[in-house]
Amino acid sequence: MDLALLRTFVTVHRAGSFTRAAALLGLSQPAVTSQIRTLERQLGRPLFLRQARGVTPTTIGDELAHKAAPHLDALVEITETGLDDESSLRTLHLAGPPEFTAERALPALTELTGEDGQGYALRASFGNAEETLEGLAAGHHDLAISTARPRGALLTASTLCDEEHVLVAAPIWADQIGSGEALKTVRAVKRAPAFENVPVIEVHESLPFVSRYWASVFDSRPAAPGTVVVPDLRAVLACAAAGAGLAVLPRYLCAAALERGDVVALHEPAVPPLRTYFLVVRTGTLAMPHIARAHEWLLRAAADWC
Numbered sequence: 500m501d502l503a504l505l506r507t508f509v510t511v512h513r514a515g516s517f518t519r520a521a522a523l524l525g526l527s528q529p530a531v532t533s534q535i536r537t538l539e540r541q542l543g544r545p546l547f548l549r550q551a552r553g554v555t556p557t558t559i560g561d562e563l564a565h566k567a568a569p570h571l572d573a574l575v576e577i578t579e580t581g582l583d584d585e586s587s588l589r590t591l592h593l594a595g596p597p598e599f600t601a602e603r604a605l606p607a608l609t610e611l612t613g614e615d616g617q618g619y620a621l622r623a624s625f626g627n628a629e630e631t632l633e634g635l636a637a638g639h640h641d642l643a644i645s646t647a648r649p650r651g652a653l654l655t656a657s658t659l660c661d662e663e664h665v666l667v668a669a670p671i672w673a674d675q676i677g678s679g680e681a682l683k684t685v686r687a688v689k690r691a692p693a694f695e696n697v698p699v700i701e702v703h704e705s706l707p708f709v710s711r712y713w714a715s716v717f718d719s720r721p722a723a724p725g726t727v728v729v730p731d732l733r734a735v736l737a738c739a740a741a742g743a744g745l746a747v748l749p750r751y752l753c754a755a756a757l758e759r760g761d762v763v764a765l766h767e768p769a770v771p772p773l774r775t776y777f778l779v780v781r782t783g784t785l786a787m788p789h790i791a792r793a794h795e796w797l798l799r800a801a802a803d804w805c
Contacts, residue, residue, distance in 0.1 A: 501538075502571070502574075503534070504534050504535075504537060504538045504541075505538070505567050505571060506524075506571055507520065507524060507526075507531055507534040507535065507538075508534075508535060508538055508546065508560075508563065508564070508567070509564055509567060509568045509571055509783075510523055510524055511531065511535060511547065511554065512547075512556055512560060512561075512564040512568075512652070513564075513568075513651075513652055513653040513781065513782050513783070514636075514651065514652075514653045515553045515554060515555075515651050515652050515653065516552075516553040516554065517531045517532055517535070517553075517554065519553075519651075519653070523636060523637055523638075523653075535547065542559070542563075544557070544559045545557050545559070545560075546559060546560035546563065547560055568782075568783040569783060569786040572783055572784055572786060572787060573786070573787070589619055589620065589789040590619075590620040590621075590622060591608070591611075591619055591620070591621055591622070591641050591642070591789055591790070591793050592622045592623075592624075592639065592640045592641045592642070593605075593608065593621065593622070593623045593624075593640060593641065593642050593643075593644070593793075594623070594624045594625070594626060594630075594631040594634055594635065594639075594640040594642070594643045594644070595623075595625065595626075595631055595643060595644030595645070596625065596626075596627065596628075596631075596644065596646070597625035597731060598731065598732040598733055598749075598752060599644060599662075599749070599751075599776065600623060600625060600644060601625075602751065602752060603751065603800075603801075603804055604644055604797060605621070605623060607796065607797060607800035608621055608793060608796065608797065609621065610796075611792070611793060611796060619789065619793070624639075624640070628645040628646050628647040629647070631643040631644070631645055631779075632645055632647065632649050632654065632779065635654060635779060635780070635781060636653055636654060636781065638781070641780070641784065641787075641789075641790045641793070642778065642779070642780055642790065642793060642794060642797070643778075643779045643780075644659065644776055644777070644778060644779070645776070645777050645779055646774055646775065646776060646777070647777070648777050649777075649779055652782055653781065653782060654779050654780070654781060654782060655779065655780055655781075655782045655785075656777040656778065656779045657777065657778045657779075657794075657798060658775060658776075658777060658778075659775075659776040659777055659778040659797065659798065659801045660775075660776055660801040660802075660804045661773045661774065661775050661776075662749040662750065662751060662773065662774050662776065662804075663749070663750040663771045663772070663773055664708065664711070664712055664747050664748065664749060664750070664771060664772040664773070664774065665747070665748055665749075665750050665753060665757075665764050665771070666694075666712060666716075666745060666746075666747050666764065666765045666766045667736075667739055667745065667746055667747075667748055667753055667756075667757070667762040667763065667764055667765060668697065668739055668744065668745040668746070668762060668763065668765055669739060669740055669741065669742040669761070669762055669763075670760065670762075670763050671742055672697055672742070672744070672745060672765070673763045673765060675697075676693050676694065676697070676765065694745060694765065694766075695722045695723060696723070697723065697744055697745045698723060698726035698727070698743060698744030698745070699721060699723050699724065699725050699726055699727075699744055699745060699746070700725070700726065700727045700728075700729075700735050700738045700739055700743050700744050700745065700746040701725045701727075701728050701735065701746070702728070702729065702730050702731065702732060702735060703725075703728065703730070704725055704728055706721055706724075706725055708746070708747040708748070709721045709745075709746070709747050711747070711772060711774075712747040712772050715772040716766065716768045716771075716772065726743065726744050727743045727744065732748060732749065732752055733752070735748060736748055736752060736753055736756060736762070739762050740756055740761040740762050745765060747772075749774075751804065776801075778794060778797055778798065778801075780794060
């Protein structure tokens with residue numbers, strides 16, 4: 500049996516669509532359709548039921564995918580590792596949002612790069628949820644950290660952790676908004692007027708963090724536009740500490756600055772807004788030991804991040 504046909508079959512099975520599989524394989528949709536028909540003729544059984552939106556595997560199709568996918572993944576792994584590579588390092592490719600990946604995931608995974616980690620090599624790339632999931636689906640990454648849960652059977656997600664969002668600013672802004680009993684009142688009630696005249700620091704013109712916080716806590720939209728917009732939360736924190744205005748940041752990122760007094764929390768809602776991170780793999784690739792170990796390692800490390 501032609502391995503190329505099996506590879507196409509497994510990709511269609513995971514993607515749930517000839518169109519999606521064609522994009523992942525770099526083939527035309529007619530070529531994918533032709534390969535699946537060829538494989539079905541060789542087996543004498545239908546492998547997929549064609550539907551208006553995508554395809555559904557038959558019982559035979561599911562059985563074949565279950566048997567073939569781990570072996571195909573292992574062959575891909577051998578190819579990517581390289582038969583002529585004298586090094587014992589196993590390369591792990593990770594993708595995720597820059598701040599969380601840099602501050603949380605990479606420090607945890609670097610423990611796997613020494614001798615005790617059985618010779619892991621680590622490669623990382625940064626991007627938003629859409630970019631990282633597309634790269635993972637296309638085989639560019641082994642693991643992806645995403646704030647969006649993927650749909651379909653191609654990718655499998657595990658909940659990694661929740662991050663708490665905090666409304667912060669330099670102490671000078673807290674003094675201007677109010678101090679003592681006045682600031683306690685602002686913190687206690689579910690309203691935002693006290694913050695309306697404070698400049699906003701954000702990662703994008705759409706104010707994704709501030710808008711989410713305002714909607715969750717104040718049931719409203721922020722009145723002020725972004726005064727400083729920089730595409731990195733670490734730069735947002737630096738600008739907030741310098742007095743440029745208020746910002747909404749993950750607590751893990753600003754905890755040290757809060758402790759030092761570089762910034763202060765302007766609001767303390769009873770239920771702080773949360774954002775969930777997911778650890779995502781291509782379905783079936785946890786059969787590869789180096790991916791499985793890194794996956795388990797991150798899940799264990801994340802228990803201390805919440």
